[in-house]
Amino acid sequence: MRVIKSFLALTIIFVSHLAQADNNVEQGAQLYKTYCSACHGAQGGMDMSKRVAPPIIAVRMHYIGVYSDKASFVTAVADWVEKQDASKTLMRGAIRKFNIMPPVSVSREDAQKIASYIYEGNVESPPGFDKHYEEMHGKQRGNYGR
Protein backbone atom coordinates (compact mmCIF):
# COMPACT_ATOMS: atom_id res chain seq x y z
CA MET A 1 0.00 0.00 0.00
CA ARG A 2 2.75 2.37 0.95
CA VAL A 3 4.49 1.66 -2.34
CA ILE A 4 1.33 2.47 -4.26
CA LYS A 5 0.88 5.68 -2.32
CA SER A 6 4.37 6.90 -3.01
CA PHE A 7 4.03 5.87 -6.63
CA LEU A 8 0.84 7.93 -6.85
CA ALA A 9 2.51 10.88 -5.17
CA LEU A 10 5.41 10.71 -7.62
CA THR A 11 3.04 10.50 -10.56
CA ILE A 12 1.20 13.58 -9.37
CA ILE A 13 4.45 15.49 -8.92
CA PHE A 14 5.58 14.43 -12.36
CA VAL A 15 2.34 15.41 -14.07
CA SER A 16 2.19 18.78 -12.35
CA HIS A 17 5.77 19.41 -13.49
CA LEU A 18 4.71 18.75 -17.05
CA ALA A 19 1.76 21.09 -16.71
CA GLN A 20 4.08 23.71 -15.25
CA ALA A 21 6.45 23.34 -18.20
CA ASP A 22 3.63 23.79 -20.72
CA ASN A 23 2.41 26.74 -18.78
CA ASN A 24 5.80 28.42 -19.03
CA VAL A 25 5.81 28.03 -22.79
CA GLU A 26 2.27 29.39 -23.04
CA GLN A 27 3.02 32.36 -20.81
CA GLY A 28 6.30 32.80 -22.66
CA ALA A 29 4.41 33.11 -25.94
CA GLN A 30 2.28 35.93 -24.52
CA LEU A 31 5.28 37.67 -22.99
CA TYR A 32 7.18 37.32 -26.26
CA LYS A 33 4.34 39.13 -28.02
CA THR A 34 4.45 41.93 -25.48
CA TYR A 35 8.19 42.44 -25.19
CA CYS A 36 9.94 41.05 -28.25
CA SER A 37 7.75 40.66 -31.32
CA ALA A 38 7.68 44.37 -32.23
CA CYS A 39 11.30 43.93 -33.31
CA HIS A 40 11.72 40.18 -33.81
CA GLY A 41 8.30 39.44 -35.30
CA ALA A 42 7.20 38.64 -38.82
CA GLN A 43 6.87 42.25 -39.94
CA GLY A 44 9.35 43.03 -42.70
CA GLY A 45 9.68 39.35 -43.63
CA MET A 46 13.10 38.40 -44.92
CA ASP A 47 13.80 41.82 -46.40
CA MET A 48 16.43 42.97 -43.93
CA SER A 49 16.18 46.57 -45.13
CA LYS A 50 12.59 46.55 -43.83
CA ARG A 51 13.44 44.99 -40.49
CA VAL A 52 14.80 46.40 -37.24
CA ALA A 53 16.06 43.06 -35.88
CA PRO A 54 16.58 39.48 -37.04
CA PRO A 55 13.47 37.24 -37.05
CA ILE A 56 13.19 35.25 -33.83
CA ILE A 57 13.57 31.96 -35.71
CA ALA A 58 17.07 33.11 -36.73
CA VAL A 59 17.90 33.94 -33.12
CA ARG A 60 16.63 30.50 -32.07
CA MET A 61 18.78 28.72 -34.62
CA HIS A 62 21.96 30.56 -33.72
CA TYR A 63 21.41 29.84 -30.03
CA ILE A 64 20.36 26.21 -30.49
CA GLY A 65 23.50 25.66 -32.56
CA VAL A 66 25.62 26.49 -29.49
CA TYR A 67 23.26 25.78 -26.57
CA SER A 68 21.48 22.66 -27.72
CA ASP A 69 19.92 21.67 -24.39
CA LYS A 70 17.03 23.65 -23.02
CA ALA A 71 18.61 24.67 -19.70
CA SER A 72 21.69 26.29 -21.23
CA PHE A 73 19.62 27.84 -24.04
CA VAL A 74 17.26 29.46 -21.53
CA THR A 75 20.18 30.75 -19.44
CA ALA A 76 21.99 32.20 -22.46
CA VAL A 77 18.91 34.00 -23.82
CA ALA A 78 17.87 35.29 -20.38
CA ASP A 79 21.46 36.52 -19.80
CA TRP A 80 21.34 38.39 -23.09
CA VAL A 81 17.99 39.99 -22.29
CA GLU A 82 19.33 41.04 -18.89
CA LYS A 83 22.51 42.54 -20.33
CA GLN A 84 23.46 42.99 -23.97
CA ASP A 85 27.13 42.16 -23.90
CA ALA A 86 28.69 42.38 -27.37
CA SER A 87 31.51 40.06 -26.32
CA LYS A 88 28.92 37.27 -25.84
CA THR A 89 27.07 37.74 -29.10
CA LEU A 90 26.26 34.79 -31.32
CA MET A 91 25.01 37.16 -34.02
CA ARG A 92 27.87 39.49 -34.83
CA GLY A 93 26.53 40.14 -38.34
CA ALA A 94 23.18 41.24 -36.88
CA ILE A 95 24.90 43.71 -34.57
CA ARG A 96 26.75 45.13 -37.56
CA LYS A 97 23.55 45.44 -39.53
CA PHE A 98 21.10 46.59 -36.85
CA ASN A 99 23.31 47.81 -34.01
CA ILE A 100 23.23 46.08 -30.67
CA MET A 101 19.84 45.30 -29.18
CA PRO A 102 18.63 48.03 -26.83
CA PRO A 103 17.81 47.05 -23.22
CA VAL A 104 14.34 45.57 -22.67
CA SER A 105 12.82 45.93 -19.25
CA VAL A 106 11.57 42.46 -18.33
CA SER A 107 12.10 40.39 -15.17
CA ARG A 108 14.51 37.45 -15.18
CA GLU A 109 11.61 35.08 -14.57
CA ASP A 110 9.67 36.40 -17.55
CA ALA A 111 12.80 36.35 -19.72
CA GLN A 112 13.21 32.66 -18.86
CA LYS A 113 9.62 31.92 -19.84
CA ILE A 114 10.14 33.77 -23.11
CA ALA A 115 13.33 31.77 -23.69
CA SER A 116 11.46 28.48 -23.04
CA TYR A 117 8.93 29.50 -25.63
CA ILE A 118 11.64 30.42 -28.14
CA TYR A 119 13.32 27.06 -27.52
CA GLU A 120 10.33 24.76 -27.82
CA GLY A 121 7.33 26.80 -28.87
CA ASN A 122 5.99 27.29 -32.32
CA VAL A 123 7.82 30.52 -33.16
CA GLU A 124 6.96 32.61 -36.18
CA SER A 125 9.10 32.17 -39.25
CA PRO A 126 8.84 34.70 -42.10
CA PRO A 127 8.10 33.25 -45.55
CA GLY A 128 11.41 32.60 -47.28
CA PHE A 129 13.34 31.96 -44.08
CA ASP A 130 13.94 28.26 -44.80
CA LYS A 131 15.38 29.07 -48.19
CA HIS A 132 17.62 31.76 -46.74
CA TYR A 133 18.83 29.37 -44.07
CA GLU A 134 19.65 26.67 -46.59
CA GLU A 135 21.62 29.16 -48.65
CA MET A 136 23.49 30.46 -45.64
CA HIS A 137 24.08 27.25 -43.72
CA GLY A 138 23.42 24.28 -45.98
CA LYS A 139 20.60 21.78 -45.91
CA GLN A 140 21.85 19.45 -43.24
CA ARG A 141 20.35 21.44 -40.38
CA GLY A 142 17.07 22.11 -42.16
CA ASN A 143 15.22 20.85 -39.11
CA TYR A 144 16.79 23.67 -37.11
CA GLY A 145 19.11 21.46 -35.17
CA ARG A 146 16.33 19.75 -33.31
Ligand code: HEC
Ligand atom coordinates in the same frame (compact mmCIF):
# COMPACT_ATOMS: atom_id res chain seq x y z
C1 HEC B 1 13.79 47.44 -29.89
C2 HEC B 1 13.98 46.23 -30.68
C3 HEC B 1 14.19 44.92 -29.94
C4 HEC B 1 13.41 44.35 -28.96
C5 HEC B 1 12.15 44.90 -28.33
C6 HEC B 1 14.02 43.06 -28.67
N1 HEC B 1 15.13 42.87 -29.42
FE1 HEC B 1 16.35 41.23 -29.40
N2 HEC B 1 17.52 42.07 -30.80
C7 HEC B 1 17.32 43.29 -31.41
C8 HEC B 1 18.35 43.53 -32.39
C9 HEC B 1 18.50 44.77 -33.25
C10 HEC B 1 19.17 42.39 -32.38
C11 HEC B 1 20.37 42.09 -33.32
C12 HEC B 1 21.62 42.76 -32.80
C13 HEC B 1 22.18 42.05 -31.61
O1 HEC B 1 22.46 40.84 -31.67
O2 HEC B 1 22.34 42.72 -30.57
C14 HEC B 1 18.64 41.49 -31.36
C15 HEC B 1 19.20 40.28 -31.02
C16 HEC B 1 18.70 39.41 -30.06
C17 HEC B 1 19.36 38.20 -29.64
C18 HEC B 1 20.69 37.68 -30.16
C19 HEC B 1 21.80 38.39 -29.41
C20 HEC B 1 23.18 38.10 -29.92
O3 HEC B 1 23.78 39.01 -30.51
O4 HEC B 1 23.67 36.97 -29.69
C21 HEC B 1 18.56 37.62 -28.68
C22 HEC B 1 18.83 36.35 -27.92
C23 HEC B 1 17.41 38.48 -28.53
N3 HEC B 1 17.53 39.56 -29.37
C24 HEC B 1 16.36 38.22 -27.69
C25 HEC B 1 15.31 39.11 -27.46
C26 HEC B 1 14.21 38.84 -26.58
C27 HEC B 1 14.01 37.55 -25.81
C28 HEC B 1 13.41 39.95 -26.58
C29 HEC B 1 12.18 40.20 -25.76
C30 HEC B 1 12.35 40.11 -24.33
C31 HEC B 1 14.01 40.90 -27.49
N4 HEC B 1 15.15 40.36 -28.02
C32 HEC B 1 13.50 42.17 -27.75
C33 HEC B 1 16.30 44.17 -31.14
C34 HEC B 1 15.28 43.98 -30.21
